[in-house]
Amino acid sequence: MNALLLVAHGSRRQASNEEIRTLTERLADHSDHEFSIVEYAFLEIAEPSIAEGLSSCVAKGAKAVTVLPYFLSAGRHVATDIPEEVQKSQIQHPDVKIKVAPYLGSAEEISNILVSLSKLAL
Amino acid sequence: MNALLLVAHGSRRQASNEEIRTLTERLADHSDHEFSIVEYAFLEIAEPSIAEGLSSCVAKGAKAVTVLPYFLSAGRHVATDIPEEVQKSQIQHPDVKIKVAPYLGSAEEISNILVSLSKLAL
Numbered sequence: 001m002n003a004l005l006l007v008a009h010g011s012r013r014q015a016s017n018e019e020i021r022t023l024t025e026r027l028a029d030h031s032d033h034e035f036s037i038v039e040y041a042f043l044e045i046a047e048p049s050i051a052e053g054l055s056s057c058v059a060k061g062a063k064a065v066t067v068l069p070y071f072l073s074a075g076r077h078v079a080t081d082i083p084e085e086v087q088k089s090q091i092q093h094p095d096v097k098i099k100v101a102p103y104l105g106s107a108e109e110i111s112n113i114l115v116s117l118s119k120l121a122l
Numbered sequence: 123m124n125a126l127l128l129v130a131h132g133s134r135r136q137a138s139n140e141e142i143r144t145l146t147e148r149l150a151d152h153s154d155h156e157f158s159i160v161e162y163a164f165l166e167i168a169e170p171s172i173a174e175g176l177s178s179c180v181a182k183g184a185k186a187v188t189v190l191p192y193f194l195s196a197g198r199h200v201a202t203d204i205p206e207e208v209q210k211s212q213i214q215h216p217d218v219k220i221k222v223a224p225y226l227g228s229a230e231e232i233s234n235i236l237v238s239l240s241k242l243a244l
Contacts, residue, residue: 004240008194016195019227026233034241066243068236072130072194072226073138101243104194105141107235111148114190114226118126119156121188121223 003037003062005053007082008070010042017046020070037062043077043085050085054098064097072105125159125184127175129204130192132164139168142192159184165199165207172207176220186219194227 006027008020020040028038037060041053048056050067057065067086071078083100090098104110128149130142142162150160159182163175170178172189179187189208193200205222212220226232 002244006236011195011197013195013197016197019195023233023236026230027236030233031237031240034237034244064244066240068240068243070194070236072192073133073135073141075133075135075138099243101239104232104236104239107239108148109231109235109238110226111145111152113229113231113235114128114145114149114192115153115156116231117223117226117229118153118188118190121190121221122124122156122186 001037001061001063002035003039003057003060003065004031004035005050005057005065005067006038006040006070007050007053007067008040008042009077010044010046012045017042023070035066043081050082051089051092054086054089054093054096058093058096062096064099066099066101068101069103071103074103074105078103123159123183123185124157125161125179125182125187126153126157127172127179127187127189128160128162128192129172129175129189130162130164131199132166132168134167139164145192157188165203172204173211173214176208176211176215176218180215180218184218186221188221188223190223191225193225196225196227200225 146162
């Protein structure tokens with residue numbers, strides 16, 4: 001059973017964390033074939049943490065988890081912090097295959113979305 | 123003449139600011155019909171500032187500028203800081219029509235991109 005764990009930064013502003021919850025529900029609707037479990041977690045500030053999110057996926061029966069960084073640039077969080085948290089959880093769950101997907105900002109389609117948004121304001 | 127000004131947060135990490143420059147070039151390639159000028163600016167830390175970016179668009183002949191917030195959540199930066207900077211520049215350039223487009227994270231297509239990225243790691 002494959003799980004998808006969307007990882008966002010986490011905010012002091014609850015409405016921002018709510019956006020992640022809503023987005024995760026939309027993701028679950030879009031990806032029912034590949035991922036039977038879709039959860040979210042936060043790197044900092046908000047909960048659940050990455051460790052908690054991964055444990056939750058495992059508790060629901062995940063044998064493989066794809067961690068998806070919801071970040072726009074390849075800074076320290078994407079390059080170091082998320083892989084480190086994942087590595088720690090991997091030790092806790094040696095039988096589960098945990099991989100990190102490319103971060104959102106790396107997707108080429110972002111520029112198409114930006115063009116669409118900019119036309120809305122014309 | 124319409125201009126598009128992509129506004130990112132700005133980072134101490136030069137590589138992150140470089141990503142914005144590269145993305146702006148891609149945007150220019152994608153939007154040549156609607157926007158004859160495509161520039162970028164940063165809200166904080168890096169340069170050019172929003173005021174500088176808008177002045178640059180005006181100096182190149184823009185009669186209308188669409189400001190596009192490259193942000194994932196509707197926090198203080200999107201809700202308050204960017205509109206305030208735009209308002210100040212609008213006073214400096216009363217003959218130019220400056221509008222703010224919806225922020226990146228508000229686009230529904232984001233979830234499709236996330237699903238595509240997550241499949242790359244399967």
